[in-house]
Amino acid sequence: MKTSLLLIALLVAGTTLGAQSSAIDSAATHAAQVTAVEVKTGAAQEHVGGCEEYAPGDFISPHITDSHCIEVPNGLRIWETREDELPRWAPIHIGKVAVDLSPTKHVVFLLLAAFLCCVTLITAARAHVRHTHAVGRPKGFASGIEAMVLYIRNEVAIPNLGPHGEGYAPFILTLFFFILFANLLGLIPYGSTVTGNISVTATLAIITAVVVEVAGIRANGLGYLRTIFYWNTDLPPVMRLPMFLLMSPIEFVGKLTKPFALAIRLFANMTAGHIVVLALIGLVFAFKSYLLGTAPLALAVGIMMLELFVSFLQAFIFALLASVFIGQMREGHH
8 A cells, every 4th residue: 555655645645746847948838829818817728730840760759759740650551650649738837837747648658657567466466365375485486576675675775765764665575666667668669668757757756756855864863853854962062163154055955965966867868769770770871881881780679688688787776876865864873
């Protein structure tokens, strides 16, 4: 239950922040389409549709860029693709700010990642119970999922969360599996790498930062203030005030750099691999030769295999660093 609730929180926050990234463009389009009277009265608005244009042979950019269109198979010719436009809704006006909540391609794949995550883990959990009652141990798919869950929980989360930190293990597991599914969806045909969107990774980092600070408050009480305001009682009294004025801003900036590092690391690593593949595939079209094109094509296949490993690695690193940050805050080493 805890994992499901945290997954919903991740999904809602990521979807909202991702939608807000296009608020400025949507507001400009909205202003060009309606009059001031229609804005005030909430009259119906018309939308001029259209999908993004990509260069011929560019099948990598659609995997890392967000849009209001989604790639689908062109009927039975599954090797061909077409773009279908997603529904467009009128922006919601909050004061003078227009917020576009229309679903985008990344929002769709966020929902798909959450759905696959829930289906996979719930199915594995039920199979685990069924196999345990039947033969005394899990087997097959359930056994593999159990091994991953136990490794992340017992080898990554619990040792870094500190004493009595088991309550935060479901959050770490949710982060790992949600990011893993989101990463893998960017490697399949017609897929899109939502973790290559800085809005998504920033939202995950902000949620993690909130959990870190809440964990610190719950564990340290009023002592949590010492994680912001540097007051070292081991220093001579004459040095305490100067060090307080010098170190307190540094401590506060340190709190901001942790979520920033989480967001940028995941975003950069998931984007970089696709850009490298795009460059290598571009060489194939540049050479216009079957002979010369085999080398960059082989390199592109190698990079895609590496991307499969990176998908697991980045989910692991995000979960590991989240565990470390929570554990450090709970310990309150100052």
